[in-house]
Amino acid sequence: MGTPRSDLTRRHFLQNSAALAVGAAVAHTLPPLAAAGAPGDEFGANWRDCPDRVWLGPEFWSNPLQDWRVAGGRAECTHAAADRNVHVLTRSLSERDAAFTLRVRVGRADGSPLGRGAGSCGFRIGIRGPLPDPRNSLIFGRGLDAGMTAAGGLFIGALASARAGTIALDGPEAELQLTGTPAGANCRLTLTVSIPGGRELGQVTQEFPRERCHGGLALVNNFTDPAATTTGAKAKAKAPGKKAASAGAAGLGAFWFADWRIGGPKVDAHPERTFGPLLFSHYTLSGRIMKLTAQLPPLGAGDAKQVRLQLRTGSDWQTVAEAPIHAEARCATFRIADWDDTRDTPYRLAYALAFRGGRTEEHHWSGTIRRDPKDAPVISVADVSCNIHEAFPNTHYLASVTRLNPDLLAFTGDQFYESSGGYGIIRTPTDLAIIDYLRKWYLHGWTWRELMRDRPSVSLPDDHDVYQGNIWGEGGAAQGATQEAGGYAMAPEWVNVVYRTQTAHHPDPYDPTPSKRGILQYYGGFTYGRVSFAVLADRQYKSGPGGKVPPTGGRADHETNPNFDPKTSDLPGLALLGDRQEQFLREWVRDWRGAEMKVVISQTIFSSFPTTHGREAMVLRADYDTNGWPQTARNRAVREMRKAFAFHVAGDQHIPGVVQYGVDAHRDGPVAFAGPAVNVGYPRWFKPETAPWMKPKQPGLTGDFTDSFGHPMTVLAVKNAADTPRTGDVLRFLDDKASGIGIVRFDKPRRKIVIECWPLLADVTQRSTQFPGWPLEIDVRDNYARQPSAFLPALEISGVSQPLIEVTHEASGELVYLLRVVAPVFRPPVFADGYHVVRISDPDTGKSASLRLQPATTHGAPMAVQL
Numbered sequence: 001m002g003t004p005r006s007d008l009t010r011r012h013f014l015q016n017s018a019a020l021a022v023g024a025a026v027a028h029t030l031p032p033l034a035a036a037g038a039p040g041d042e043f044g045a046n047w048r049d050c051p052d053r054v055w056l057g058p059e060f061w062s063n064p065l066q067d068w069r070v071a072g073g074r075a076e077c078t079h080a081a082a083d084r085n086v087h088v089l090t091r092s093l094s095e096r097d098a099a100f101t102l103r104v105r106v107g108r109a110d111g112s113p114l115g116r117g118a119g120s121c122g123f124r125i126g127i128r129g130p131l132p133d134p135r136n137s138l139i140f141g142r143g144l145d146a147g148m149t150a151a152g153g154l155f156i157g158a159l160a161s162a163r164a165g166t167i168a169l170d171g172p173e174a175e176l177q178l179t180g181t182p183a184g185a186n187c188r189l190t191l192t193v194s195i196p197g198g199r200e201l202g203q204v205t206q207e208f209p210r211e212r213c214h215g216g217l218a219l220v221n222n223f224t225d226p227a228a229t230t231t232g233a234k235a236k237a238k239a240p241g242k243k244a245a246s247a248g249a250a251g252l253g254a255f256w257f258a259d260w261r262i263g264g265p266k267v268d269a270h271p272e273r274t275f276g277p278l279l280f281s282h283y284t285l286s287g288r289i290m291k292l293t294a295q296l297p298p299l300g301a302g303d304a305k306q307v308r309l310q311l312r313t314g315s316d317w318q319t320v321a322e323a324p325i326h327a328e329a330r331c332a333t334f335r336i337a338d339w340d341d342t343r344d345t346p347y348r349l350a351y352a353l354a355f356r357g358g359r360t361e362e363h364h365w366s367g368t369i370r371r372d373p374k375d376a377p378v379i380s381v382a383d384v385s386c387n388i389h390e391a392f393p394n395t396h397y398l399a400s401v402t403r404l405n406p407d408l409l410a411f412t413g414d415q416f417y418e419s420s421g422g423y424g425i426i427r428t429p430t431d432l433a434i435i436d437y438l439r440k441w442y443l444h445g446w447t448w449r450e451l452m453r454d455r456p457s458v459s460l461p462d463d464h465d466v467y468q469g470n471i472w473g474e475g476g477a478a479q480g481a482t483q484e485a486g487g488y489a490m491a492p493e494w495v496n497v498v499y500r501t502q503t504a505h506h507p508d509p510y511d512p513t514p515s516k517r518g519i520l521q522y523y524g525g526f527t528y529g530r531v532s533f534a535v536l537a538d539r540q541y542k543s544g545p546g547g548k549v550p551p552t553g554g555r556a557d558h559e560t561n562p563n564f565d566p567k568t569s570d571l572p573g574l575a576l577l578g579d580r581q582e583q584f585l586r587e588w589v590r591d592w593r594g595a596e597m598k599v600v601i602s603q604t605i606f607s608s609f610p611t612t613h614g615r616e617a618m619v620l621r622a623d624y625d626t627n628g629w630p631q632t633a634r635n636r637a638v639r640e641m642r643k644a645f646a647f648h649v650a651g652d653q654h655i656p657g658v659v660q661y662g663v664d665a666h667r668d669g670p671v672a673f674a675g676p677a678v679n680v681g682y683p684r685w686f687k688p689e690t691a692p693w694m695k696p697k698q699p700g701l702t703g704d705f706t707d708s709f710g711h712p713m714t715v716l717a718v719k720n721a722a723d724t725p726r727t728g729d730v731l732r733f734l735d736d737k738a739s740g741i742g743i744v745r746f747d748k749p750r751r752k753i754v755i756e757c758w759p760l761l762a763d764v765t766q767r768s769t770q771f772p773g774w775p776l777e778i779d780v781r782d783n784y785a786r787q788p789s790a791f792l793p794a795l796e797i798s799g800v801s802q803p804l805i806e807v808t809h810e811a812s813g814e815l816v817y818l819l820r821v822v823a824p825v826f827r828p829p830v831f832a833d834g835y836h837v838v839r840i841s842d843p844d845t846g847k848s849a850s851l852r853l854q855p856a857t858t859h860g861a862p863m864a865v866q867l
Contacts, residue, residue: 042263043091048073049355053300054435058274058353058363061087061138064423065298065442066435073356074258076109077221081252084221085124087138089273091262093125095214097182100264104219105196107173109254115150115169119253120159120223122147122191123178127216130730133395134273135446137216139421140392144212145223146178146191149250154204156189159223159250167193167202174201180213180266187213214266219257223250278307278349278365279442280449284456286507286526287594290339290369293505294332294349295445296325298435304360307332308350317348328434328493329500335508341372367453372528373407374594377749379529381599382406383675383742384448385413385462385651389420390679391730393447397678397741400764402451404743404756407529409451412651413462413603415444415502417681425467430491437467437494441501456528458535459502462603462652466490466498470557470625472544473537475578476516484556484624486544492517506535510584515540523581525588531746532595534588534646536602538627541578545624548574559622559708562693566622566631566709574630576606577637585637589644589818592804592843596748596820597780598644604652605672606634607659608708609715610684611691617723619690621708628709635711638669642784643817647753648672649744654684656719656740656757658776660785662712666704668786671716671778673755675742679734685720702773717773719757735760740771751780751822784817788829790855796825797840799867800847806839810852825862830855840865 043059050057050070060075062068067079068086077084093100106121108114127143129136146156152169153162177192186207193201276297283292294307305325310317323332339345346368352360373379382401387394418425421443426436445452463471472486479487488495496519503522510524523537546556549569554560559569577585589598608628612619627634638661641648648661648670656676661669688694688705697704701720707713725736741764745754755776762769797803805826807816811834830836834854841848847867 041267041269042261043088043267043269045075045088045258045260046355047075047258049357049359051300051302051354051356053298053303055276055297055299056086058276059088059090061089061275063087063138064421064436065439066426066432070300071256074256075219075260076256077254078109080119080222080254082222082224085218086257087127087216087218088260088262089134089275090270092134092216092268092270093180093214093266094268095210096266097210098264098266099179099181100262100266101180102178102217102260102262103175104260105173105175105258107256109256111172113170113172114174115152117253118150118251119221119255120147120149120162120250121219121221121253121255121257122176122223124218124220125178125180125215126213127218128214131391131395133393134216134270135393136391139389139443141216143215143218144189144208145220146189147220147223148174148176148191148193150253151250153250154191154193154202156191156204156206157208159225162250166204169201171195180264182210183207186210189213217262219260221255222252275446277351277353277363280445280452281349281365281367282452282457282459282505283369284458284505284507284526284528285339285341285369285372286528288337288339288341289507290334290336290341291505291507292334292347292369293501294323294334294365295442295501296330296332296351297442298330298438299325303354304352309334309336310348310350312346312348317350319350326500329497329504330438331501331504333504339369343371345369345371365453370407370455374530376407376529377747379408379531379746379748380404380406381408381410381649381744381746383649383651383673383744384409384411384678385603385675386654386677386680387415387420387444387447388417388679388681389443389447390681391734392420392443394678396731397760398447398451400741400758400762403764404741406743407455409448409455409457410601410649411444411448411457411459411502412601412649412675413460414464414652415459415461416440417464418467419681427467427490430494433490433494434497437498438501458506458533458601460522460535460537460601460603461498461502462539465502466495471539472542473540474516474544475541475575476514476519478517480544480546482546482556484544484546486542486546488519492519496520510587511580523584525584525591527594530594530596530748532588532592532598534585534598534600536577536581536585536600538577538602538604541575541581542627543574543576543630545569545629549624557624558620559624560620562621564621569622569624569629569709570631574633576627576630576633582636582640585640589640589646590815592818592820594844596802597746597751598646599746600641600646600648600670602648602650605648605650605659605674606638606661607672607711607713609653609657609659609674609713610655610686611694612685612687614682614684617685619687621691621693623708626708628707628711631709631711634709635663638663641670642668642786643815645780645783645817645819646670647744647746647780647783649675651675651677654680654682654738655686655721656717656738656742656771657686658716658718658755658773660714660716660782662714664712665787666712666714667782668712668784670783671753673742673744676719676738676740676757678739680721680737680739683721683737686715686718687720717755717757717771717776719771719773731761738771749822753778753780781819786831789831790829790833792828792830792836792838792853793856793860794825794827794862795838795840795851795865796862797865797867798824800842800845802842803867804841804843806841808837808839810835810837828853840867842867
């Protein structure tokens, strides 16, 4: 099982690093390499100059992050588990037929003799993943291993070939050297183990085909069999603390590594591949308030605690603000009011990375805060969700999105999954669980940082972001006896790290008062490009079904009884958005300052859309994870959204679709886009022929249906995945599962909305390569396509170019709708008899006029209204 996680706390860190590491780490240093052949660009790990910290430095990626640290000038593995490894990002072995040398000092993390105990350690070379981006190999790479076991065995290739007792490991440390030299069609590898600065203990030589000896380089703590191991992605289904694969007879140990040297003419240098300490940034701009969050790795007590934001003044960079690094979230957030939103503004983040002896090294991350595109006729939004990172770092996907050049990135949930990056998850202790989360979050940031650095983005955490298969947040409560009972499984401090890293850069929340147990808020509104957005947390307040709805006979969120009556589950007091968030929605619907169109962004759509779930093709009569439930709370939200003719952008479904909500009838609610998953994991399908309760009014996949909870639902477009996706090529596999790219374009002058949906492997420069049914264009008024019972007299409005029409039913006092129109003549539709109050206004200047009107029985000349 390896070292218990509770033993890896700060107490363990301080005891070992103080008592064992400091002196021994620098007692011996290795001389420069004398590689066979012409000397290459030698690399030397600088851990001996670094203060103690979890993060190993910008040149390295450690798997997993929480199982490594710099302690006393050495890289130390803190968890005696299988296949813990450290990749060097800035060096690789080329395909050149040339020589190379790797060298490193090793010892036991607890200071005991190397031969006392179990485990193995050494090198991995030629690491390559299934995709060409070198970052893919950090997670999915396979390579050639060479090392030693604590029992004195040496091996190159298979760990099982190591023979115990080949060498005697009586001392506290040893030096490992691996050399490679050309040997015809092969590469001759020689592993030598020595006492540092002293005699050789043993050596083994073996030849391998040259193609196995080019690619990435790593250090390994505890090798596994078979020899061609991955860097950990195979462990993705394992529980925390379990080893990735069998470590064979070598067993498991925890080792330190120091003075790692890499040299020789076969070695390529890649200084541009560093990652950190400024890992990535994301920002928003609304109402001349710019908010930006800089993400950093887990730094140490001796590191700087501030990040600086700099703007260019002439040829110089001037620091305009400093922000503290949050101790747990490892991010720094800036809020700058009175931002000049009329021009593109280059920015630079600055951080002084500390070294021993008081030396610092300045690091920068730069980008551009784009001007607010108020005058742009079209504002485009990328709908991005559900990335299991099976194709990390999704280079092809990013290239396509870059070509589409969206104005705003909307990450609508599941920025990663529990399996992303391998090694399972850690739930306790909280400090290690936070670092475990950060590693997965870094995969997201590393994927998207080139786009996030120069355009605004919002990020909405969903269930897998908080390590849950489904989440009914119950207002921040702790999880009950089961997941379906509602609440958060993780500690509130951990949840707040998720919310802080993902949403601190959002515009200020509507109500910052924390929810239960102090969990942070992020729901609220913002305006960009004269489009008004409402960000909803549609999971945080939702009621859990467990113990509330009628018993299902199995999982409390899965109803499989075909005779289920959905009315029995619509119980009083159940919440979807919660009272405070509903109040925000009501106010947002009425606030049109600086806006011409309205858009809601949330994690999932407000219908029960898929019929068929999982690899077993399970048909569910009702799924309480969908936001078709609870019905009464859902209908309240939909009725408010349609009053603003708001379009809905969401993710979560793992099946791309455009649906139109119904409350009392088909098409009387907003249109919603469930964008495609970036990398589909768990598959779903829409197969109404298997679900007779959907009451299709026509054959096929599009048209009018009734969803599982009794709501009218109109499907305008949908793309099902292949029942049996192709295997052997990860991109084709994901493409067959209907992974793809979603873009929504808001055409303000025409008041049209264009929804685009592309397969993962499509050529996005060709509109014809979109999924069948896309692109789909709707009119903004389709978001409230309720059949009117009458029309008020036509109005001809002058004095303002885009008046806001607000219609209220006089007798009931109910707001009917608000719509900002472009045509000078507008004939307001209404849905009830009697007088209506029509207020015509310009929200940007304050001009307004009110009329008391009743439905017209004939078409007369328009009434003139001058503002």
